[in-house]
Amino acid sequence: MPDRPARLPVGVTTAAPTRASVGLRSDRGPILGSVMISIALIAIDATILATAVPAIVKDLGGFTQFPWLFSAYLLTQAISTPVYGKLADTFGRKPLMLFGIGTFVVGSVLCAVAWSMGALIAFRALQGLGAGAIQPAGMTIMGDIYSVAERAVAQGYIASVWAMSAVVGPALGGLFSDHLSWRWIFWINVPLGLLAAAVLWLRFDERPEPHERRPIDWWGALLVAAASALLLGLLEGGIRWPWWSWQSGVAFGGTAVLLVLFVRVEGRAADPVLPGWLFRHRVLNAATVGAFVAGMVMLGVTSYIPVYAQQVLGAGATVAGFAVAALAIGWPIAATTSGRVYLRWGFRSCLLLGAAFGAGGAVIIALVGPDSPVWLLAVACLVLGLGLGYVVSPSVVALQSAVEFRQRGVATGANMFARSVGSAVGVAMFGAIANAIVADRLGGAEAAGAVELEQLPVGVLDPALQAVFLAVAACALLLVLAGLMMPSRLVDGPDREPATSE
Structure with a gap:
């Protein structure tokens, strides 16, 4: 691919590199590697504990608390993402990235020396x-x-990291738990995190243009509070307490009250965490729906x-893992x-192509029955x-190309936040559907709760x-909506405002 120097001022251009930039041609490779390592760490840590839970509970106790090892990490990661996206535009990407790596490494060290389940949960929140x-x-x-x-190529690398982490994480957790100690799950993050930080420190020379420093929008913390309440209700509803309970209420x-307050105060903020233009931007709305x-x-x-x-x-478990691993093969191929x-036919055509594949794959899954071969799930x-x-x-x-440099962080953060909320909504919705059918087949929620997964007959589990x-197939059809919302092309080339009509 054509190269371009990594030391870029605000208002990045996309022109071909000049001879003056040849001396910096190698900078982007190490920076990409640093970002890939960092994202691999946070992606793997979302799943690596799944196979290590028995060893952790045996060592620390707290069996009833262990689900919070996952919820605390995902919750703090999700609620902080839009705030960090805004801070990346205010203080720069490099300082924020180094802060994130440092916080993650410190959290990993504390997790590795945790003395109780409560301490481990708290330090997992710090990791998040x-x-x-x-x-x-x-x-x-x-x-x-x-x-x-x-x-597209860079995003393909990042997508491959996310996809492979979903498969590699549980395997590594089991490996460390069986042959070393579950604490090595966290110790391994330290050298890799320090390596990623060192490369970024030495090779990424960020030179933002001077601009007027606006006051920090402290009222933006209302969004964090609202997101915390929403995700807490979605992640724990139907599990730790019934959906129709005072806790859910x-x-x-x-969430509703905090969101109303957030909208009111943000309308008067000089530099809000989530500016109003985000919700009026056609490209960003399409990207948000897709995420x-x-x-x-x-x-x-x-x-x-x-x-x-x-x-x-x-x-078997291995075959089932390979079936899901096929997802990790298709995603990076398409991303790359x-x-x-999109360069030949436009972003809308690209998203509609993805919607067609996504809906097709989801429909195949919906058609699978008890007599279907496992390879059909893999396909x-x-x-x-x-x-x-x-x-x-x-x-x-598209969203990064459709906004100015100073807006790119908040736009990216909002998109990542939308994906996190979508995951939480998916957990709640699909879990409620499965639990309702199992309870109906077994004669009530109490009877269903007394039966382990392995004890459920196929006649109950299959329809659920x-x-x-x-x-899932119905949700996948909504990808078509994201494609239709997306403009076909960007006006006047990359890094410009998108077209509002064809």
């Missing part, structure tokens, strides 16, 4: 705060140092297909090749992965998961 900075800052750096034509009622739906679909597939493959089709599509995941790759990665490229897959 670091991860919340790494994700938007890293994705924004990719938008800064690569042109529109080059971002407090969580969702508090939200992708988050929902991903959770439905990765959470329930392994269960279906093992408990209904009778496959999407540049040829469905591969097709679905192609669809998500042609939607999610080009959407990020079939209903989930139908819901």
Whole structure:
């Protein structure tokens, strides 16, 4: 691919490199590597504990608390992402990225020496705060140092990191737990995090243009509070407490009140965390819809297909893992090749192509039955992965190209936040569907709660998961909406405002 120096001022151009930039041609490779390592760490840590829970509980106790090892990490990561996106525009990408890596490494060290389940949960939350900075800052750096034509390849690398982490994470967790100690799950983050920080420190020379420093929007913390209440209600509703309970009422009622307050105060803020123009921007709205739906679909597939493959089709854990791994193959392939599509036919065509693949893969999953071969699930995941790759990665490229440099961080952060909320909504919705059908077949929620997953008969589990897959297919159809909302091309080339009509 054509190269361009990594030391870029505000207002990045996409012109071909000049002879003066040849001496800096190697800068972008190490920067990309640093971002990939950082994102790999936060992606793997979202799943690596899944196979290590028995060892952790045996060592620390707290069996009833262990779900918070996942919820605390995902919650703090999700709620902090939009705030960090704004800070990346205010203080620069490099300082925020280094802060995120440092916070994540410190959190990892504390997790490794945790003395109780409560301490481990608290330190996982600290890890999540670091991860919340790494994700938007890293994705924004990719938008800064690569042109529109080059971002597809860069996004393909990043997509491959996310996809492979979903498969590698649980395997590494089991490996460390069986042969070393679960604490090595966190110790391994330290050298890799320090390496990523050192490369970024030495090779990324960020030179933002001087501009008027506006006051920090402290009232933007209302968004963090609202997001915390919403995600808490979605992640724990139907699990730790019933959906129709006072806890859910407090969580969702508090969300509504905090959002109303947030909208009122942000309308008067000089430099709000989520500016109003984000919600009036056609490209950003399309990208947000795509990210939200992708988050929902991903959770439905990765959470329930392994269960279906093992408990209904009778496959082993390894075979079930390979079926889901097909998703990790299709996504990077589509992300890497999407540049040829949107540069030739436009972003709308690219997203609609992804919507077609995504809907097709989801429909195949919905048609799978107890007599279907496992390889059919793998084919469905591969097709679905192609669809998500042609939607999610080009959407990020489009939104980063459609806003100014100073707005790129907040736009990227908002998109990452939409995907996190979509994942939480997917967990809640698909879990409620499955639980309702299981309870109906077994004669009530109490009877269903007393039965372990392995004890559920196929006649009960199959219709429950079939209903989930139908819901996933219905959600995947919403990817078409994201494609129709997206303008076909950007006016006057890359990094310009998008067209509002064809």
